Amino acid sequence: MLPDSPAAPGGLNPLTLLSAAVVIAVTTTAINSWAVSAAVLLLLAALLSLNGLGRKVLPAAAVIMVPFWLSLLLTHGLFFHEGRTILWTAGPVRVTAEGLEFAAGMGLRTAVFVVVFLAFSFSVRPADLMALLSKYRLPPQLGFVLCSTLTIAPAVSGRARRIAQAQQSRGLVTGPGAGGRLRAVRQQAVPLVMALLHEAGSRADSLEARGFGGRGPRTSYREVPDSPAQRIFRWLAVAALAVFLALWFGPGWFTPGGVR
Amino acid sequence: MSSSSLTLPASGQAAGRNRRLLEILGGASIAATYVYLVLAQPTDITNGLSSGSTLLALSGFLLGAVLLIAGVLPTIPTSTLVLIPVALVLNIVLGQFIGSTLVPFYLDSIGTVLIAVLAGPAAGAATGALSGIVWSLFNPTVLPFAAGAALIGFLAGLAARYGLFRRFYLAPVAGFVTGIFAGVFSAPIASFVYGGTSGIATGAVVSAFRAMGDSLLSAITKQALLSDPMDKAIVFSVVALLVYALPRRTTLQFPFIRRHRVLAGAKTS
Amino acid sequence: MRLSLETFYYPGEDRPTVQGIELDVGAGECVLVAGGSGSGKSTLARILAGVLPGRHNGELTARFEVAGENLVFSGTGSVNPRVNPAVWNRNIAYVGQVPSAQLSTVAATVAEEIAFALENAGMEHALMKQRVRITASALGLTELLERKPFELSGGEQRRMIIASAAALNPATLVLDEPMAGLDADARRAVENVIGSLLDRGAGVVLLSPELGGAGRLAGQMLLLDGGKMVASGPRQAVLTSAWAARLPVIPDPLDAPEPAETMLQPPCPAPHARTPAAALGGVVYRYGTQRRRPFLASRKRAKTSAQAVLDGVDLALGAGERVAIAGANGAGKTTLLRHLNGLARPESGTVRILDRDIAGQSVGAVSAHVSYLFQDPQDQLFERTVAREVGYGLPELDPAAREAVVKEALRRCGLAELAGAHPYELPASAQRLVALATVLARRPAVLVMDEPTVAMDRDGLDRLADAISQEAARGAAVAIVTHDLDFAYRHCHRLVLLSGGRIVADGPFSRVLAHHFAGGEAFGVQAPAAWLRRREP
Missing domain, CATH: 3.40.50.300 (P-loop containing nucleotide triphosphate hydrolases)
Structure with a gap:
C-alpha cells in the first residue's frame, strides 16, 4: 500500500476486496491441507499475474515467506520427534514424513494468507480507507494513523539521511566497540526524534486549527467506487463464510487437536 | 453546523463510559483468547494443529486489538495522536538502523515504548496495536502479534507511570520484565498460527529445544524467553537514552510526564 | 476580531512569553506583527489560532472578541473556556510556519487537502466540491488541484495550506512567517494569495520579521520585542520607531526611512591574492549515478533523469x-x-x-x-549544550586550547551567555548561530x-x-x-x-x-x- 498505488482494479470498493481476501484466507486456514493451500496459491499467483499486480505482490511475499519456510523446515523437517515414518536420521536429526507434511501444511497455508493480504494492500489507496471510515462514522483517527504513517515514512528516512550527511560533514566518526556505537545511535537518533516531535507538534496545531478531532460527523471529499452488486457480493461472501465455518467445524470443533 | 458557541462544554460522561466499555471488552477478548489457547494446547501435534484454534487465535486477538484501538483512539488528544505515525515509522527506521549494528534482536518497538513513556499506557497500547496493524500491510504475518505489541506498549507506559524511568539502571530491568510477559504472551500465537517462528536464527533456537525433546509450544516459549527480555531491555535502554537527551522543554510539554514525574528531576505540577 | 492580551505563561515557566498586546483586525484589513526571532510571534499566532492554551496547559489572561462573542481567559483555574477548534476555525483560521509540517498527511491530492477543514466540519459533498473549486480559483491554485501535496514545492505547499485554511471563509486568517525560505517567484505568488484574501474581505494577521514584501500590504503594524508590544499604529508611523528601538526586524529595502549605513556602503572589494x-x-552530475548498486538502480533511473x-x-x-x-x-x-x-x-x-x-x-x-553550513541547523546539531556542540570534533586535543577556541567562536556569534543551553531550546535564529559557531571553531x-x-x-x-x-x-x-x-x-x-x-x-x-x-x-x-x-x- 503506497500513497500512489493504482486505483483498485475495475473500480472495486476496498471493502469488496477485503471481504474476498478474508473469505480466501479463512477457508484455506480452516481446511488446513497442504494440497488445497498449494492449489489456492497457484490460482492466486495466476490471477495476480494476469492482473499485473503479480510483479509487485509475489516478490514482496517471497521476501517474507522464504525465511519463514526455511525456519519451518529447520524446526519440523529435522526435529519432529512425534513423527513415526522416519526417512533419514543422523545423530539427533530425524527427518520424518509427518514433520515434512506439517511444515508444508503450515508454510503453504501462511503463504496464502500473506499473498492474499499483500494483494489487498497493494491494490488499495489509503485515502480511500480514510473516506470509508468517515462514511461509516468510524473514528477518523484510525485512518489518520494509517495514511499519515505511509505518507511520512519516506520523509522520515530522507531526514535520517540528511542528518547522517550533516554529521559526516562535521567530521562525525563512529567510535569503536559497543559504547561507540551506542553514542553514534544517540547522536543520530536525537536530532531525528527531536525534529519529528517538533514537526508532530506543528502538525497537531495545524490539524486542530482545521477542526480535526471535533465531535460532529465528518464527511469526505473523496468518492470511493461502489455499486449495489458489490454490496450484495460482500453480504453473500460473509454469509457463505459463516455457513461454511458452521458446517466444517460442526458442534465439536473446539475439542483440542480435534477436527482438521 | 450552525452551533454558535466557540467553546466546548465540560466534557460529557456518556461517551466516556462507552469507550471504557470498548477497552474492557478488547482486553477481555485478548485475555480469553490467550487462556483458551494455553488450555487447549494439543498434546500430540502429529494430527496437525487444530485449525479451529488457529482461527480462534487470529480472530480473538484481532478483535481485541481493534476494540482497544476503537476505545482508546477517540480519547487521545490530537497532540498525542500525531505522535503515533511518528512512532510507527521510528519502529521501522530505528529498528533497522540499530538492528544493523547490534545483530540478533528485533528492536521493532522503540517508537511504541517512546510514546508509552511520553504519553502513558493507553497511548502506548494503542500505538502497539496500530503498529501491528499498519505493519501487517507490508508483512501480513505480524497481524496476530498486534495484541502482544499492545501489551508491550501498555507495560512500558505503566513502568513510566511508576517511576521506573527515573533511574537509568531501572529502565533495562523494566524492559527485561516486560520482555518476559511479551515472550510468554506471543509464544502461543507463533506456535498455533504459524507452527514456528518467522526468522532463521530464531528457528534454529526452536529446533535446538525440539531436538532436546520439548513440545512445540514449550520450545517456542523457551526461545521467546531467550530473546524477548534481552530485546526489550535494549529497547527500554535506548528509549531512556533518547528521552534524557531531549531538551527538558520538549519532554515537559507532555502532561503525562509532568503529572507522574516520569523523568528524574522533572517538576511536578 | 479583537484581542487584548495581558499575559501568557508556558507551563512551568515564571516569565510570560507574551504580554500586553492589543490587536484589532477588521474585514479586508491586514495587520503586520513584526519582531525578531524569539520575540513571541509564533506564540501569539497560536493563541490567536485557539491552539494555546488548549491542552498545552499554559496560563492565558486575555479577552477575545470574536464573531460577537466575548471570551475571557483569566490565568489559572478550570473555569477558563475551552476553545472548540471546529467552530473557532470558521472565524479565525491559522497557518503555521513550516509548510511540510502543516500537511494533513491524509490527503492524496491538493483538492483533498483544501477540503480537509470542510470535511471535518461535516460539509455536504456537492457543496464541498463547489467550495474547493471556488477557493482554488480565487487563490490561483486551480492547475494544482490534482497534484500530490508532498510533491509540491515549498511555495506551492504554502499556498495550498493557506487555501485550506481559507476554504471555510473565516473572517480572519493568521499567517505565521508565510514567506520564510521562499524564492522570489514563490514569494510573489504567496503575496498574490494574501492580496486575494484581502480582496475577498478577510482580515489577515501577518507575523514576520520582515517589514517589506507582503508586509507592504499591511495598513496597521505592531512591533514585538521580548514578548511585549513596543509600538503599534499605522505602518509608516511605526517604521521609524522600529529603527529607533533598533529591533532585530529586517528592513524593507524599498522603504523610505532606510538606514543610511546599509545604503551607502560600497559593494565588497575583491581580495588581492587569489590562490x-x-x-x-x-x-x-545526475541523480542516481552514484548509487552503490548501479546494476539495480540504473535501468529505472536512466529514463527518469x-x-x-x-x-x-x-x-x-x-x-x-x-x-x-x-x-x-x-x-x-x-x-x-x-x-x-x-x-x-x-x-x-x-x-x-x-x-x-x-x-x-x-x-x-x-x-x-571544508566546513558546510546546512540549510536546516537542526540536522547538524546533536549535543546537550551549546558549548559541547561547538567543541565537538575539534582537532585541538589540549582541553585549555579547545576551550579557548570554543569561547572565541561563541563570542563571535553572540552566544557566550547561552553556552550551557540546549541547542534545540533556542529560537531559530540562535540555532543558526550555533551551527555557524561550530563551523567557525574549525577554522x-x-x-x-x-x-x-x-x-x-x-x-x-x-x-x-x-x-x-x-x-x-x-x-x-x-x-x-x-x-x-x-x-x-x-x-x-x-x-x-x-x-x-x-x-x-x-x-x-x-x-x-x-x-x-x-x-x-x-x-x-x-x-x-x-x-x-x-x-x-
Whole structure:
C-alpha cells in the first residue's frame, strides 16, 4: 500500500476486496491441507499475474515467506520427534514424513494468507480507507494513523539521511566497540526524534486549527467506487463464510487437536 | 453546523463510559483468547494443529486489538495522536538502523515504548496495536502479534507511570520484565498460527529445544524467553537514552510526564 | 476580531512569553506583527489560532472578541473556556510556519487537502466540491488541484495550506512567517494569495520579521520585542520607531526611512591574492549515478533523469574570496555546494580542495578543510549544550586550547551567555548561530553555506556578515548559496549565476548585475533593491 498505488482494479470498493481476501484466507486456514493451500496459491499467483499486480505482490511475499519456510523446515523437517515414518536420521536429526507434511501444511497455508493480504494492500489507496471510515462514522483517527504513517515514512528516512550527511560533514566518526556505537545511535537518533516531535507538534496545531478531532460527523471529499452488486457480493461472501465455518467445524470443533 | 458557541462544554460522561466499555471488552477478548489457547494446547501435534484454534487465535486477538484501538483512539488528544505515525515509522527506521549494528534482536518497538513513556499506557497500547496493524500491510504475518505489541506498549507506559524511568539502571530491568510477559504472551500465537517462528536464527533456537525433546509450544516459549527480555531491555535502554537527551522543554510539554514525574528531576505540577 | 492580551505563561515557566498586546483586525484589513526571532510571534499566532492554551496547559489572561462573542481567559483555574477548534476555525483560521509540517498527511491530492477543514466540519459533498473549486480559483491554485501535496514545492505547499485554511471563509486568517525560505517567484505568488484574501474581505494577521514584501500590504503594524508590544499604529508611523528601538526586524529595502549605513556602503572589494582553495573542473552530475548498486538502480533511473543536474561546471574559489551563488529553484545550486565537501560525487570531472583531488576521500576526511553550513541547523546539531556542540570534533586535543577556541567562536556569534543551553531550546535564529559557531571553531580553508540568511533576524544577519568578512580576511574561501541578493550584494564581491545546471554568469558582483539585470530580474533571480536604487538617480 503506497500513497500512489493504482486505483483498485475495475473500480472495486476496498471493502469488496477485503471481504474476498478474508473469505480466501479463512477457508484455506480452516481446511488446513497442504494440497488445497498449494492449489489456492497457484490460482492466486495466476490471477495476480494476469492482473499485473503479480510483479509487485509475489516478490514482496517471497521476501517474507522464504525465511519463514526455511525456519519451518529447520524446526519440523529435522526435529519432529512425534513423527513415526522416519526417512533419514543422523545423530539427533530425524527427518520424518509427518514433520515434512506439517511444515508444508503450515508454510503453504501462511503463504496464502500473506499473498492474499499483500494483494489487498497493494491494490488499495489509503485515502480511500480514510473516506470509508468517515462514511461509516468510524473514528477518523484510525485512518489518520494509517495514511499519515505511509505518507511520512519516506520523509522520515530522507531526514535520517540528511542528518547522517550533516554529521559526516562535521567530521562525525563512529567510535569503536559497543559504547561507540551506542553514542553514534544517540547522536543520530536525537536530532531525528527531536525534529519529528517538533514537526508532530506543528502538525497537531495545524490539524486542530482545521477542526480535526471535533465531535460532529465528518464527511469526505473523496468518492470511493461502489455499486449495489458489490454490496450484495460482500453480504453473500460473509454469509457463505459463516455457513461454511458452521458446517466444517460442526458442534465439536473446539475439542483440542480435534477436527482438521 | 450552525452551533454558535466557540467553546466546548465540560466534557460529557456518556461517551466516556462507552469507550471504557470498548477497552474492557478488547482486553477481555485478548485475555480469553490467550487462556483458551494455553488450555487447549494439543498434546500430540502429529494430527496437525487444530485449525479451529488457529482461527480462534487470529480472530480473538484481532478483535481485541481493534476494540482497544476503537476505545482508546477517540480519547487521545490530537497532540498525542500525531505522535503515533511518528512512532510507527521510528519502529521501522530505528529498528533497522540499530538492528544493523547490534545483530540478533528485533528492536521493532522503540517508537511504541517512546510514546508509552511520553504519553502513558493507553497511548502506548494503542500505538502497539496500530503498529501491528499498519505493519501487517507490508508483512501480513505480524497481524496476530498486534495484541502482544499492545501489551508491550501498555507495560512500558505503566513502568513510566511508576517511576521506573527515573533511574537509568531501572529502565533495562523494566524492559527485561516486560520482555518476559511479551515472550510468554506471543509464544502461543507463533506456535498455533504459524507452527514456528518467522526468522532463521530464531528457528534454529526452536529446533535446538525440539531436538532436546520439548513440545512445540514449550520450545517456542523457551526461545521467546531467550530473546524477548534481552530485546526489550535494549529497547527500554535506548528509549531512556533518547528521552534524557531531549531538551527538558520538549519532554515537559507532555502532561503525562509532568503529572507522574516520569523523568528524574522533572517538576511536578 | 479583537484581542487584548495581558499575559501568557508556558507551563512551568515564571516569565510570560507574551504580554500586553492589543490587536484589532477588521474585514479586508491586514495587520503586520513584526519582531525578531524569539520575540513571541509564533506564540501569539497560536493563541490567536485557539491552539494555546488548549491542552498545552499554559496560563492565558486575555479577552477575545470574536464573531460577537466575548471570551475571557483569566490565568489559572478550570473555569477558563475551552476553545472548540471546529467552530473557532470558521472565524479565525491559522497557518503555521513550516509548510511540510502543516500537511494533513491524509490527503492524496491538493483538492483533498483544501477540503480537509470542510470535511471535518461535516460539509455536504456537492457543496464541498463547489467550495474547493471556488477557493482554488480565487487563490490561483486551480492547475494544482490534482497534484500530490508532498510533491509540491515549498511555495506551492504554502499556498495550498493557506487555501485550506481559507476554504471555510473565516473572517480572519493568521499567517505565521508565510514567506520564510521562499524564492522570489514563490514569494510573489504567496503575496498574490494574501492580496486575494484581502480582496475577498478577510482580515489577515501577518507575523514576520520582515517589514517589506507582503508586509507592504499591511495598513496597521505592531512591533514585538521580548514578548511585549513596543509600538503599534499605522505602518509608516511605526517604521521609524522600529529603527529607533533598533529591533532585530529586517528592513524593507524599498522603504523610505532606510538606514543610511546599509545604503551607502560600497559593494565588497575583491581580495588581492587569489590562490585557489577549491576548484571544480568540468563537473557533471545526475541523480542516481552514484548509487552503490548501479546494476539495480540504473535501468529505472536512466529514463527518469536523463537531465543533468550539473552540466559541466567549472568554478574556482580563491583564498579570501566571498562568492555568492544564485539561481532559480532547481538550478543546481545546492548540488554544486555539496560537491565541495564530497557529499555529492561528480559523474565526470574533478573536485580539488587545496590543490588535492578529493575523489576517494571520505566526507569526514574532507571536513578537515571544508566546513558546510546546512540549510536546516537542526540536522547538524546533536549535543546537550551549546558549548559541547561547538567543541565537538575539534582537532585541538589540549582541553585549555579547545576551550579557548570554543569561547572565541561563541563570542563571535553572540552566544557566550547561552553556552550551557540546549541547542534545540533556542529560537531559530540562535540555532543558526550555533551551527555557524561550530563551523567557525574549525577554522576551515573553505567555508560553504546553504541559504544562511533564512530564518535569521537582523542581529543574526549582522553576526553572519561579520563572520563572512572575518573568515575571508583570515584567508578562507567563502561561498554562499542564497536567494537573498540584497544580503549578498553587501557582503560578497563576486556573483555566480546558475541556470539549468550551467554557470551562466560569473564575475565581480556589480559587473554581473550590470550585464544581466537591466530588467531587474534574470534567471529567476531578483536584483538587489539597493543596487536598483543606486542605479536610478
